[in-house]
Amino acid sequence: MTTDRRKVVLIGTGMVGMSFAYSLVNQGGICNELVLIDVNTVRANGEAMDLNHGLAFAKSNMKIYAGEYKDCKDADIVVIAAGVAQKEGETRLDLLKRNVEVFRSIVTPVVRSGFDGIFLVATNPVDIMTRVTYELSRFGASRVIGTGTSLDTARLRYLLGDYFTVDPKNIHAYVIGEHGDSEFVPLSQVMMATKPVMKILEDERNSYCIDDMQSIEEQVRTAAYKIIEAKRATYYGIGMALTRIVKAILGDENSVLTVSAKLCGEYGYRDVFIGVPSIIGRNGVKEIIELDLNEEEKEKFKSSVNVLNEHFDPLEL
Incomplete structure (x- = not known):
């Protein structure tokens, strides 16, 4: 894992993912490269542009761009915020079956890229989705983390x-x-x-x-x-x-x-x-x-x- 480079890949540019990206940019100094990946590539490009245009006001410089799964190869952390949204009145566990299929399409190409860093999962129900990531990736348990509580x-x-x-x-x-x-x-x-x-x-x-x-x-x-x-x-x-x-x-x-x-x-x-x-x-x-x-x-x-x-x-x- 290339800790000196501090590269983070975000998968999922919905409201959770972009709130994270916006927070990351504004706190400054945490990482110096941020890659945005989304099934909607047009949106990912637009979000990257929007963040880049605000870098002049940020605390530190960052390289921000829309990428592909191959860009995960040398990343330190892959943050997964992709998935279907929780509906009003729906429990987090109700989301499970819908989100498992989404994760099948994410974790496999990330691992195939040669990624050897840490998975950080935010998608709900987060405890189960973190375990799904662990099972699909076959990574060591210490390198698969969910936002938990x-x-x-x-x-x-x-x-x-x-x-x-x-x-x-x-x-x-x-x-x-x-x-x-x-x-x-x-x-x-x-x-x-x-x-x-x-x-x-x-x-x-x-x-x-x-x-x-x-x-x-x-x-x-x-x-x-x-x-x-x-x-x-x-x-x-x-x-x-x-x-x-x-x-x-x-x-x-x-x-x-x-x-x-x-x-x-x-x-x-x-x-x-x-x-x-x-x-x-x-x-x-x-x-x-x-x-x-x-x-x-x-x-x-x-x-x-x-x-x-x-x-x-x-x-x-």
């Missing part, structure tokens, strides 16, 4: 920060499990700086309560549905989440992000791809951090694993 975790920290009137950066909390209806917040692991939030909630001297935590968890879980109802799709937040993960990989940051990663015995499970805190560096997933869940949280995690396995097992790959 990274955006959900950002939403959680924002809401908790607002609730406690604390900078979200000083809230240490994670949403784990399926990026979908069975995701949950292991409240036993939530910290404000180094103080467990459970201790704050138990302190009768303040007005904070456990019911508010459950309300916040529900807001996080249903956020995408509300955004889709209001504006038909979600894309800015996930675009920024993709940028953050790419930055962690290319910068070899060893940052902890809640990505969709393959369990190899962690939490007592194997093979399933699911959102868990993971250390992310230049080679992808360096390590999965296993949280010390209580019994109730372990049951919730088990339920999430079961949901993902039930939907993946019938697939023919």
Whole structure:
């Protein structure tokens, strides 16, 4: 993998893909070459032109162009944001069968190009689509990553920060499990700086309560549905989440992000791809951090694993 060149290929120039590309350009310095690939080549060319025309206002120079699958050969990261859109009222898992066929037409030519970098998947249902990418590519598990619950975790920290009137950066909390209806917040692991939030909630001297935590968890879980109802799709937040993960990989940051990663015995499970805190560096997933869940949280995690396995097992790959 040519880490010094920092080349990223984006497959899928819809709203999610282009929100990522726009975020990448505006943050600057993360990569110096961005290739756009789409089944609609006219659109990919138009998007490349549009981004290039704004480079004079960007923080750093980038080479941006519409390309083909052969351009993946020397890329560091291939980001997959292609797929059919989630409809109003449709769960992420409802998208599965429609998107598997899309991925068959993407992963095979990417691998045939000689690509030897990291796959980063954003397409929903992201945990299953990440596992589909892993099965189709036959890459090592550490080099196939999904956005997982990274955006959900950002939403959680924002809401908790607002609730406690604390900078979200000083809230240490994670949403784990399926990026979908069975995701949950292991409240036993939530910290404000180094103080467990459970201790704050138990302190009768303040007005904070456990019911508010459950309300916040529900807001996080249903956020995408509300955004889709209001504006038909979600894309800015996930675009920024993709940028953050790419930055962690290319910068070899060893940052902890809640990505969709393959369990190899962690939490007592194997093979399933699911959102868990993971250390992310230049080679992808360096390590999965296993949280010390209580019994109730372990049951919730088990339920999430079961949901993902039930939907993946019938697939023919």
